Amino acid sequence: MAPVTDGDTLLLHFTSTRPDGEVFEDTRPGEPVRVTLGAKQINPLFEEALIGREPGETVAVVLPPEKAYGKFRRKLVVTIKRKKLKLDREPVPGEFITVEVLGKPCRVTVLEVDEKSITVDGNHPLAGETITYAITVEAILPRPG
Structure with a gap:
């Protein structure tokens, strides 16, 4: 079979890990992810790494913070007075809540x-971290027509 080229539709499995090796995302328990290269469905660096690969091949892509979830920005850590918040229950450290910022x-x-x-x-929970993705090409789907 021919290797992956731009415009191919692929079935992929991937695992995402933090610098300490903790896996925070793994598609293997489910169905592979269907992606068409060139359709802006995945990070361009993933597309670049997949070109030329063959089914069954796995490629590792290491993204520094600025290419993954962004650098940690201290100014996004803020303290808000309770009276300015419309809370329907008591928030707990570690949980996500929605607040209004500039409307x-x-x-x-x-x-x-x-x-x-x-x-x-307000940072993404993975901001500031280098993330490693192991991406496996499960299949290259036939092009229509």
Whole structure:
């Protein structure tokens, strides 16, 4: 079979790991992910790494923070006075809540809670981390026509 080329539709399995080796995403328990190269469905660096691969082949792609979930930005960690929040229940550190920022809803992670304020983090939970992806080409699907 011919190797992967731009425009191919692929069935992929992938595993995503943090720098400490913790797996935070793995498609293997389920069906492979269907992706068409060139359709902006996956990170361009993944597409680049897949070109020339054959079914059954696995490629490792290591993304630094700025190419993965972004650098950790300290200014996105803020303390908000409780009276400015419309909370329907007591938030717990570690959970996600939605707060309004400049009139738009933003999903944030609760860091600390006290009687007067709540400290939240607007960074993605994986911001600042180098992420390794192991991507396996399960199949190259026939092109239509």
